[in-house]
Amino acid sequence: xxxxxxxxxxxxxxxxxxxxxxxxxxxxxxxxxxxxxxxxxxxxxxxxxxxxxxxxxxxxxxxxxxxxxxxxxxxxxxxxxxxxxxxxxxxxxxxxxxxxxxxxxxxxxxxxxxxxxxxxxxxxx
Amino acid sequence: xxxxxxxxxxxxxxxxxxxxxxxxxxxxxxxxxxxxxxxxxxxxxxxxxxxxxxxxxxxxxxxxxxxxxxxxxxxxxxxxxxxxxxxxxxxxxxxxxxxxxxxxxxxxxxxxxxxxxxxxxxxxxxxxxxxxxxxxxxxxxxxxxxxxxxxxxxxxxxxxxxxxxxxxxxxxxxxxxxxxxxxxxxxxxxxxxxxxxxxxxxxxxxxxxxxxxxxxxxxxxxxxxxxxxxxxxxxxxxxxxxxxxxxxxxxxxxxxxxxxxxxxxxxxxxxxxxxxxxxxxxxxxxxxxxxxxxxxxxxxxxxxxxxxxxxxxxxxxxxxxxxxxxxxxxxxxxxxxxxxxxxxxxxxxxxx
Numbered sequence: 001x002x003x004x005x006x007x008x009x010x011x012x013x014x015x016x017x018x019x020x021x022x023x024x025x026x027x028x029x030x031x032x033x034x035x036x037x038x039x040x041x042x043x044x045x046x047x048x049x050x051x052x053x054x055x056x057x058x059x060x061x062x063x064x065x066x067x068x069x070x071x072x073x074x075x076x077x078x079x080x081x082x083x084x085x086x087x088x089x090x091x092x093x094x095x096x097x098x099x100x101x102x103x104x105x106x107x108x109x110x111x112x113x114x115x116x117x118x119x120x121x122x123x124x125x
Numbered sequence: 126x127x128x129x130x131x132x133x134x135x136x137x138x139x140x141x142x143x144x145x146x147x148x149x150x151x152x153x154x155x156x157x158x159x160x161x162x163x164x165x166x167x168x169x170x171x172x173x174x175x176x177x178x179x180x181x182x183x184x185x186x187x188x189x190x191x192x193x194x195x196x197x198x199x200x201x202x203x204x205x206x207x208x209x210x211x212x213x214x215x216x217x218x219x220x221x222x223x224x225x226x227x228x229x230x231x232x233x234x235x236x237x238x239x240x241x242x243x244x245x246x247x248x249x250x251x252x253x254x255x256x257x258x259x260x261x262x263x264x265x266x267x268x269x270x271x272x273x274x275x276x277x278x279x280x281x282x283x284x285x286x287x288x289x290x291x292x293x294x295x296x297x298x299x300x301x302x303x304x305x306x307x308x309x310x311x312x313x314x315x316x317x318x319x320x321x322x323x324x325x326x327x328x329x330x331x332x333x334x335x336x337x338x339x340x341x342x343x344x345x346x347x348x349x350x351x352x353x354x355x356x357x358x359x360x361x362x363x364x365x366x367x368x369x370x371x372x373x374x375x376x377x378x379x380x381x382x383x384x385x386x387x388x389x390x391x392x393x394x395x396x397x398x399x400x401x402x403x404x405x406x407x408x409x410x411x412x413x414x415x416x417x418x419x420x421x422x423x424x425x426x427x428x429x430x431x432x433x434x435x436x437x438x439x440x441x442x443x444x445x446x447x448x449x450x451x452x453x454x455x456x457x458x459x460x461x462x463x464x465x466x467x468x469x470x471x472x473x474x475x476x477x
Contacts, residue, residue, distance in 0.1 A: 007154070008254065009254075010155070010158050011158035011161055011243065011253050011254040012243055012244075012253075012256075012262075014159055014162045015165065015166070015240060015243045016236060016240055018162050018166050019166065019236040019239040020232060022166070023232045023235045023236070023381050026212060026377050026381075027228070027231070027377055029212060029377075030211075030212045030214065030216050033212060033213045034212075034214055034216050035215050036215065037215065043217065044219070045219055045221055045283040046219075046283055046285065046367060046372050046373060060282070063287070063291060064291075067294070070299060070448075071294075071298060074298040078305075081305045081309075084306070084463070085261055085312065089316055089317065089318060091312075091316065091467065091470070092316055092470065093316075095471060099467050103464065106460060110457075110460065117453065122448065122449070122452045123445070124444055124445040124448040124449070
């Protein structure tokens with residue numbers, strides 16, 4: 001086992017546990033302290049104006065495919081960004097060779113981005 | 126001399142004596158981080174409450190109002206009163222909710238943003254854990270807020286919450302890319318992801334805002350969008366979507382989302398200060414007698430004030446304008462910035 005690694009992440013884990021414990025405790029506390037006066041209208045989903053559905057406010061519908069598309073575009077770009085990070089750390093050691101190969105990589109990416117734009121994937125109406 | 130490093134050292138010496146008295150000195154490797162995490166948590170809790178008060182005061186002055194002034198001096202205790210009030214409010218549980226995600230979402234929203242604070246250096250050596258991949262860690266862990274927002278929107282089973290959640294996720298995800306790209310040129314120049322190392326690099330050269338003004342602009346813009354703050358607060362546009370993804374949340378669960386948003390502002394401003402504005406460094410060498418953590422706090426408050434000023438000066442963008450700005454302006458500019466920086470670093474030699 002790598003001891004240094006555990007020593008490095010121990011404060012993070014502890015901070016995370018603390019940050020998880022406090023909101024949980026507060027939510028439990030408010031469940032204890034708060035009044036309980038339920039009625040049907042209060043517990044139904046918030047709705048505005050005329051009720052248009054059988055189950056008021058029910059939100060299990062199909063949703064716009066745009067959101068899916070944005071998520072796909074994000075995945076492509078985010079993976080590329082993750083690839084950029086180690087390159088950026090070693091950039092000055094690799095000098096021109098690293099720069100030129102990254103130029104090629106970003107060129108391919110820019111082409112993909114341009115294609116997305118021309119196909120209308122970035123339009124939002 | 127009063128400095129962050131000395132304060133940390135004397136406090137830890139005191140603690141180690143205390144452990145020895147109680148006979149726990151064998152566990153100091155575990156106890157020290159526990160203390161550090163608690164100190165950071167306490168600081169953040171108080172600072173968030175101060176910021177909520179500050180935001181209300183700033184907005185009041187911008188609109189020629191007085192703002193909160195009843196509870197405590199200058200209304201400083203207003204947020205404390207609000208927090209207590211929210212805790213003893215009724216916890217409304219909508220009938221159609223999905224139980225588990227509905228409860229977990231506010232906790233994630235709080236944890237994900239708070240976890241980012243752990244690696245921020247307030248002064249030389251004044252940090253809970255100066256990770257060697259600090260910058261990557263912050264970016265990774267703060268993007269967990271998307272999960273909180275999506276699960277809040279979905280589990281509420283309310284069409285406004287669902288739409289707000291989707292819009293919010295689409296926005297955060299779109300602005301994540303320019304945000305991360307704007308940090309790459311800085312890493313190329315410093316060659317390290319450790320936040321302390323980035324500040325040390327700036328102590329030998331100039332602050333990065335002088336070399337990388339475009340990156341600073343992109344970072345602040347995308348960080349504002351990431352935190353779902355105006356002018357990018359479409360997910361919470363009251364006139365269209367009621368409260369957005371937290372429409373169905375009330376009481377202390379709502380407070381968690383609210384606190385999470387403010388901590389997100391603190392984290393992104395702290396990263397902006399550390400990376401672009403020299404962290405704990407004084408602006409001029411002759412001002413070095415002022416301790417570093419005071420400089421850090423001054424800069425942090427100035428950047429937060431800037432973000433607050435954005436909120437009350439710019440009108441809200443439309444969804445298509447928002448997406449266009451992110452994908453068609455910020456991303457290409459950020460990529461060009463990386464290429465230009467790379468060229469300059471190699472052509473003009475190290476450190477520019």
